[in-house]
Amino acid sequence: MKRTSRDIRTANRYEVLRQIIAESPTSRQELAAATGLSLATVATLVGELLDLRMITEVGFEESAGGRPRGLVAVNASGGALIGVDIAETYVHVELFDLALNVLARAEEDVHPGESLPEQVVGHVAAAVGSVVTQAGIEGARVLGVGVSVPGQVDRATGISEYAPNWDWHDVPLVDLLSEYIAYPLYLDNPLRAVAVAELWFGAARGSGNAVVVTLGTGVGAGLVLGGALHRGVSNSAGEWGHNTIVLDGRLCRCGNHGCVETYVGAPGIMLNLRELSPDSELLHPGDQTATVDALARGMRTGDPVAIEVVRHTARYLGASIAHLVNLFNPEVVVLSSWVAAALGEPLVAEVREAVARHALPRPMAATEIVLSPIPTDPACLGAATFALEGALQSVGQRSVKRTTPARPKAHNSR
Amino acid sequence: MKRTSRDIRTANRYEVLRQIIAESPTSRQELAAATGLSLATVATLVGELLDLRMITEVGFEESAGGRPRGLVAVNASGGALIGVDIAETYVHVELFDLALNVLARAEEDVHPGESLPEQVVGHVAAAVGSVVTQAGIEGARVLGVGVSVPGQVDRATGISEYAPNWDWHDVPLVDLLSEYIAYPLYLDNPLRAVAVAELWFGAARGSGNAVVVTLGTGVGAGLVLGGALHRGVSNSAGEWGHNTIVLDGRLCRCGNHGCVETYVGAPGIMLNLRELSPDSELLHPGDQTATVDALARGMRTGDPVAIEVVRHTARYLGASIAHLVNLFNPEVVVLSSWVAAALGEPLVAEVREAVARHALPRPMAATEIVLSPIPTDPACLGAATFALEGALQSVGQRSVKRTTPARPKAHNSR
DNA sequence: AGGGGTTAGGAAAGGGGCTTTATAAAGTCA
DNA sequence: TGACTTTATAAAGCCCCTTTCCTAACCCCT
Secondary structure, eight states: OOOOHHHHHHHHHHHHHHHHHHSSSEEHHHHHHHHOOOHHHHHHHHHHHHHTTSEEEEEEOOOSSSOOOEEEEEOGGGOEEEEEEEOSSEEEEEEEETTOOEEEEEEEEOOTTOOSHHHHHHHHHHHHHHHHHHHTOOGGGEEEEEEEOSSEEETTTTEEEEETTTTEEEEOHHHHHHTTOOSOEEEEOHHHHHHHHHHHHSTTTTOSEEEEEEESSSEEEEEEETTEEOOTTTTOTTOGGGSBSSTTOSBOTTSOBSBTHHHHSHHHHHHHHHHHOTTOTTOOTTOHHHHHHHHHHHHHHTOHHHHHHHHHHHHHHHHHHHHHHHHHOOSEEEEESHHHHHHHHHHHHHHHHHHHHHSOHHHHHTOEEEEOOOOSOHHHHHHHHHHHHHHHHTTSOSSOOOSSOSSTTGGGOO | OOOOHHHHHHHHHHHHHHHHHHSSSEEHHHHHHHHOOOHHHHHHHHHHHHHTTSEEEEEEOOOSSSOOOEEEEEOGGGOEEEEEEEOSSEEEEEEEETTOOEEEEEEEEOOTTOOSHHHHHHHHHHHHHHHHHHHTOOGGGEEEEEEEOSSEEETTTTEEEEETTTTEEEEOHHHHHTTTOOSOEEEEOHHHHHHHHHHHHSTTTTOSEEEEEEESSSEEEEEEETTEEOOTTTTOTTOGGGSBSSTTOSBOTTSOBSBTHHHHSHHHHHHHHHHHOTTOTTOOTTOHHHHHHHHHHHHHHTOHHHHHHHHHHHHHHHHHHHHHHHHHOOSEEEEESHHHHHHHHHHHHHHHHHHHHHSOHHHHHTOEEEEOOOOSOHHHHHHHHHHHHHHHHTTSOSSOOOSSOSSGGGGGOO
16 A cells, blocks of 8 residues: 555566567667666666576677667576465466576475375475476575465465465465475465566566456456556455356356356366267366366367357356456457367467457457467466566665674774 | 556556545555555655656654655645546536635536537536636646546447437547546546445545446446456446346336346435335425435435335345345445435445345455545535546657658657 | 767756754743 | 743655766777
């Protein structure tokens, strides 16, 4: 709520680093043009990042008469970031360099019985240990670990307030993890992780006003408003998946009926298929991934059932995304996460049409609907981005304010 | 998008004036406590407002040992603001003093045939002239005129881009009005006017995160995010009324089917009544106001049909407001405008229950749903508030930057 | 090889904001 | 009247960002 001039600095620092990561190497001039900041400000920010060893100078641009531009690039070996994506059935962990390239990857299966926090924490600890040794990084260079866990989280205290899939209530996840993991920990949920990933590295980069729609087993919408993630008053904004789209519709695991998720989440899509063609061979009962992949293949080969299922799904999706377009009037709506990635452009094309049927023409005309360009697990990337943001956050304060004087002779120092 | 330290100043100026208007008289100390600003900053802001004659010093507080606190209050006679609410069938104009008391009021009917911009402009000009003479204000003290017109507007250029009720396209409304009105003009639409009214003077005051639901003939949602109105990329955010709540539902005037508006707007409520009890005497065909008033009376007297209609309406409203709660996770949802005012607390009670059935428990627990406390036409008040904001905006810049040097001797001045 | 011309980048100055600290002002109470 | 308390203003300090000036570095041409 309380805004200070320091926030401006932080936002600009983010902006500059984002730009460098996106286009590396680059010059101070380009950064100034891209961010709209003055050359002087860019120079000081670049200086800060150089001091932090997050970027390095990598030579000069060809000159056409005049002093050549110095080039800076991400210092890939300047640190490592770890992203943890905890889901119902697995734990994905990826270790990134500062250019956000994946250096190591680990996956642990979480079996249906393992619902205790300690069990999940064990998997995370094992996977994090694995990626660190795999990458051969000396521990000191790990800047932080971002953790994405489903449900409602309190990021300040690191508590998983409520995780529906395991019926967790107020689990102090960060405390538990810090027993095993010595790096700074940052907790949030996958919805916001995916949104941040798109904001930094994906299709929402540079837009002050975007909606990131996550299509996976669960669905949700990350809201980028004014260039930053909107979290709401209790950090639970974006729960679009449990908006009612059909009154008295399908029963949702949240207990309500007709939620968006029950029609466009992976299980919902399976149900759409089953209702349309109960014995289709596209249907792999109990296996969401296989079914979605089969649908994707079917669409490419022109299978009429697959096409119809996707169209049907896009119809619900269209109405629900139209809500977002009408409400937020965003520049761009990004479709992200594995279902979107699997069904790809054909889905997006159908969705565009469906949204256009439901949204008001004016906001619709101002909005682009695009597929996420992020090739890997966006929740991992987003979680790692939380760690990156955390590392940048602590730059600002020059020195910790001390309550007791440090020098013994302070009393006669002046 | 580009934030500067000046924006902070502007926001603080708003905040301080808001606080003074809300609680007048008040002291600098109280203001500092309420806004979280330092005493010094409050003092300079108060000084600015005193210089502007928007507030005055009105004596001192009782002292209990120590210098007594100076009290400041809104200088009611320091200026006047005019709010214009243009609707399909009428033009309301109210003239306010700086404490936002209504000093004069005028209303013109817009007849069904009068759809030309010139005709509407004529009504506005007449009504504005009327309130100015009624109030006996010398023209110089009118700080500005806010105009609310339905549909899509471009506030920067003062163009009504699209008004569905009269099929206006790109009407340069401010240009037309300035032929008759010499005061500064500020254009926006009723949705945002109502939201700003609630933000400054109503139930959303002080919350960084609120949704203002407008329930009238049309319906919409004003979004207050981070203490300011969210406008979206093309100033059309908040068009919640045309979200699809029933797939293939009732035909809406926007051309779609099943829009929220068709179930909870005044005409929608009439339809709810007709469907439930076609020959109810509560129904006044063709008269929305009379029908809604009849329903309100019926509820107070325990008429089962009225109760059932409101419950039915609240059901749709509940699902649609639950969307907003899930998406934004606001502190407060305010029900405003004339339908909400007419149906009052009984409606709110039903809505609370219905929203609770549809929204997720966590965000729901963080959200209050309340009735607007604003007794008059909130669109007029909000429009006047635009003028107030405009008047405050221009305080900051010390002097207008001039492109040509003013002094003739500039060439040898250094 | 040695000057122009040109572009980059840093340092200094300037303007805006907010806060903390010091000082003046205006009371109460003994 | 003097001591103490509280308020309000003034001064100084710190954090932003931008503009302006100056030096560094390079090309090209003579």
